[in-house]
Amino acid sequence: MDSQQSSGFVQAIRLGKQVTTSEGPLVILDDINFSVPAGTSVAILGASGSGKTTLLGLLAGLDVASTGRVMINDIDLGELDEDGRALLRAGSVGFVFQNFQLLSGLTALENVMLPLELASDSKPKEVAKDILSRVGLVERLHHYPSQLSGGEQQRCAIARAFAASPEVLFADEPTGNLDLTTGKRIIDLLFELNREQGTTLIMATHDEALAGLCETRLNLQGGRLVQ
């Protein structure tokens, strides 16, 4: 993959992660190298324990690498401190999680407003309503997560992820907690919004069919990329 200067470009260079355990150091990721051009989609495939979630955490700047570098828009995340990475996320990054991660005390509307409010958006309510109607939840604005079905919760989470128009969207097993039919609808929605907004999509999954929808596949085994 060639280097591209447009925003949404993600790159991993000799990326590694290891933790210390009582039985010595444990390597979770080792020498990971790849680039994701802006606006494209990548699936990180692998079995449970292969390091998918760790890699996603490192790419999104939620965790710090032991070795190597992660670049987003040519900015080295390793050179930023925790707050610097947060600011980068605020401007460019969105998330969709397997367990939705909606805040239980907030309504659907408030959950979607949250990233907009944190970014001091001037009209968080209007934007959130707009995107919620886009994902078909206009009737559910004032419902709490516990009052929504699994599919509705994930649609709400997708609305939240796209609300602040991120350049890069990270998705961690987005259909992992959903049945097949619901999962398919969610994926369609995700890719549709992704195309509309021209977002770079990086998705961790163990679902081959889902990975097949992405332009690029990265196979992770025992912490290393294999072809």
Next chain:
Amino acid sequence: MLTFSWRLLWRDWRGGELRILAVALIIAVTAVSAVGFFTDRVDHGLQQQAAELIAADLVVSAAKPVTPAIEQGAKALGLQTAHTIQFRSVAIAGEKPQLVEVKAVSDGYPFRGELRITDAAFTQDRATENIPASHEVWAEPRLLQMLGLSVGDSLQLGAISFTISQLLTYEPDRGGDMFSVAPRVMINLDDIAATQLLGQGALVNYRLLIDGEQAVLDQFRKEIKSLKLVDEKILSVSEARPELRVALERAQQFLGLASIISVLLAGVAIATAARRFARRHFDSAAIYRCFGATQNKIILTFSLEMLWLALIASTVGVALGLLAQAAISQILDKLFLTSLPAPTLQPVIMGYATGVILLLGFAMPPLLALRQVPPLRVLRRDQVPVSTRSWLIYSGVFLSMASLLYWQVHDLKMVVSVMGGMLATISILSLAAYALIRLLATLRQRVGVAWRFGLANIARRQSDSVIQIVAFGLGIMVLLLLSTVRNDLLDGWQKSLPEDAPNHFIINVQTDQVKGIQQFFNEHGVQQPRLHAMVRARLTHINGRRVSSDDYTSDRAKHMITREFNLSPAGNPQADNVIVAGSWWQPTDHGKPLISLEAKLATRLRINLHDNVSFDINGREKVFKISNLREVDWQTFNINFFTVVPPGVLDDDPASWVTSLYLKPEQKSLIAPLVKDYPNVTVIDVEVIMSQVRSIMDRVTLAVEFIFLFSLLAGLAVLFAAIQASQDERRYESAVLRTLGARRSILLRGLFAEFITLGALAGLLAGFAATTLAWILAEQVFHFPYQFNPLIGLAGITTGVLLVGIAGVLGTRSVLSQPPVVTLREGV
């Protein structure tokens, strides 16, 4: 950020996350501002009414007639003057004697404020510019009630029979009830000589009231300063009624301390609730971080949310405090001042500051953990923040408490001792609570399943249980101390007095009346009392060095050095005196200038054995050598003196005599004929004074109890905070147990068992602590044997069981109402 934090507040409130925090804050702010509003009003009343409180712009006060030169000086400058003379005496109506506070006033009194009178009891009073006419007396309405008199009846005062012409409802320089043991009667100064009430050495306060332009008054002050007055004290508006100020300061400190207990308990509730709040916001914080919020933004957002909460809760608290202070004012009605002005803004500021400091001090340390929540938690839920260092939490709490306490009592030494005392009490109570919980473990195998479940809960949440037991224990202990123990102490003290302890004091007896009075009692079958002579004197030098109040730092010593001493000649020491240094004089020493001092007084004034002390006795200086130091038991009601001299030393000086004696109830009728025969003599009935003191104490205690009610409410807030903190866990457990087949009734009985036991332990601890404190107070402070009262423990346990049992079950009942499947699906 402001809007976002405001929205967060609303969202968290809606989710029920902030209720305990808000309630605890409101309780604390209400308690503090109620006390604040009340003391502020009295304080302000003192300032506003300062000139009224001395009824003039300047007052010269003395224990003997004011030096004529002073009045001449004032008149020469064109200032106006008036006189008052005040003393206690016995008035007689028919055969009924009554101790009264006589005030004789001259034309012109009062220069500031006004007298208010009425023609009949319970009718509207009116202001008057007059003073009582000759042979007329104005009496306080309660005197007429006591003696069954009405306006127009006559009242004997000394040698004159006065006609009661008006009821006196208000005099500006009277102060509040606390300082007026006996009812007031006011007469015209011109009648005073004819009453023959003012004998030699009688306890009288003479006042010269001065009125005029400030500039002239300043000049006058300068002039009289040059006269180097010893016997006279100058009172200006700014120094008006120091005793009122001291009493207010004490009340402020005491009520302040009482309210600070509520603040402390509210703080515990807040810290507990904040811990849960923080834990439940780990996910939110992780999501915020994930969406790009910086650590500082997160902490600022939550801080702002807490600030909003503090401001809103404080507003409610201050408003409730305003209502509560009306209750305190009602309870302490007219104890300080007869009328109180509206409160100022000061207590409002105090209320808000308490709210903000309390919430930030107790809630912020646990909330700081939110800053540390790793964003990775959104992917891995096992990621929790590094726990905030406990020293940070405790120092936050400690500093907040100390600063609030300092603000309440304005006394650094007191802050240190109170904080130390609190820490020690809480540590002891915590250890005891811990030991009791451990003891419970042994019971678990011998009880049914419901009780085992309840007791297991107490043991499992050990630290929470200890906090709850201590919080309730403190609240119940204070209530026990104030209600039951207070009466036990008073009764115990009265019982410790011998049956025939003197119950009457006779003062102001003249030398030529001594024999007659002894004979009078002899004739009426009362054991002949021993009368003691006393000569008034002022301490001027110690070992040749002039003394002044500036030489001493303690208020007691300053007061001692400026007061007049009574030198009493005696051949032998009183039976209850113990010589602790030196030796008592021999008959051969009689007539020599020796002196015996009370030991504590000598220590306080730094006087040693064999030192020389000089006294001014009627303008003549006399030097005495300290021959011995004595310890005196002041509680016997026997007549005792700080200063005793050998017989024959003061024979030439004018003395007045004093005695105390025991009169049986049927002998009390002797007082009226005695006072008729000896009009200048004052008889004081100790029982009457005691009942007066008791009634004042009752009211003050009621006010303190009222404030402690808030501490009990704060204790409940602690309980609910702890219940809420364990709610998720309880809900999950009960779902599991019900799935396994436990009936709802068993679980409910388990909850009962848990909270009844907690309440009983708190009550037991409170009863034990209150009894121990009472015992220490009785044995160490008041020196009389304490009678243990098992009812105190029983009262403590009953209060604890009822209060904690009911509140606890009410608070946790909801965990049983949710279907187990819902709980299990949501997880913990």
